């Protein structure tokens with residue numbers, strides 16, 4: 001068989017499976033049926049001595065994976081904060097792979113570079129952030145905050161007369177980083193990657209929703225001399241709460257300090273006029289993290305690092321060498337903005353999803369998910385023994401079960417409710433610990449989730465609780 005024919009057959013089979021996975025979604029179980037052993041047996045038939053035909057490989061891949069896939073593109077998926085890979089984004093992703101462009105520099109991937117340039121412009125407009133900001137297309141929020149904080153570190157030192165790029169970290173003045181006591185775990189990892197230790201971090205008190213208390217920030221910042229960075233949050237992982245950005249930025253400004261906002265999913269609230277009060281003042285920050293693969297439904301992986309000061313951004317990230325040929329007439333050179341040189345052309349997919357949804361499509365979806373969260377809250381409000389722990393405004397609902405019992409007993413009952421819901425195998429849910437107790441975490445973020453899905457989820461939660469409370 002010719003190489004082209006071999007590819008054609010493999011690609012046709014892959015496409016057929018892709019279309020069927022998406023259309024079968026509603027019928028598939030929410031929780032995969034394959035065990036670890038089943039999957040190991042199917043995936044590991046030994047390293048092949050000789051190659052196989054493309055069609056046979058794809059057939060085998062489907063067989064090995066299909067019963068171990070989590071149906072996170074399904075509207076009944078409520079775990080983590082995971083988008084559901086917009087179908088048009090998936091189609092664009094297939095082309096991205098087929099075109100095989102390496103989005104490092106304009107001259108070797110001009111269409112990829114321009115797609116990024118345009119998608120970046122559209123994203124800034126949609127998110128209501130300053131249009132002169134620079135934007136990097138990365139794997140997700142973890143890497144986006146890493147980039148923003150690298151730029152912040154360089155700038156914080158520069159403002160104190162220290163040239164980080166020239167002198168390196170070892171003799172740099174200590175930087176103190178101020179962050180909410182409930183900052184997302186990945187912020188702590190990013191700070192570690194950037195050479196910050198626990199002793200450089202100043203945790204600021206938070207309220208019962210995990211919001212940073214501005215008064216404590218004001219007080220704590222007075223206690224430290226030298227370069228500083230403040231990290232705020234838009235969208236707490238459990239409550240969906242937002243830090244008070246206006247106050248935080250004002251306090252930071254009085255110390256000439258960079259403010260970074262981790263808005264992995266919450267920043268999307270800024271596209272909806274009725275929710276934008278949550279983000280008041282956010283545009284005054286210096287950098288922002290937001291994911292494409294969460295609320296924008298871009299297929300994995302997709303995150304955006306946005307920096308108001310492109311010089312600081314490039315100082316921290318630029319990769320240049322003589323073979324990475326640049327000309328001033330070129331379009332954007334993506335490798336100036338992110339740590340990877342060779343990488344996937346992430347801009348095509350983002351451009352395609354923005355085209356497919358349009359501004360109104362994104363607004364409608366974000367607003368619908370938040371309405372769904374309120375609907376779930378009101379369905380559960382009638383049920384005795386069910387406690388909603390967060391102020392529901394965004395797409396998150398944090399639920400605990402049992403009233404008047406010991407905390408251990410409530411934790412046990414909440415865990416049992418989660419198990420019962422999972423046993424029904426129609427909704428994918430998981431728990432977490434927040435404020436010293438086990439919670440059922442509901443994150444409503446799948447593209448097609450609507451009130452009917454929430455009614456079915458509420459029914460399932462109520463059924464599960466009735467069994468556990470018996």
Ligand SMILES: Cc1ncc(COP(=O)(O)O)c(C=O)c1O
Pocket residue numbers: 080081139140141142143184186234235236237262263264265291303
């Ligand atoms: C507030 C916040 N920051 C960061 C992250 C990490 O995002 P990613 O998994 O895209 O790196 C998340 C994930 O849910 C998040 O909610």
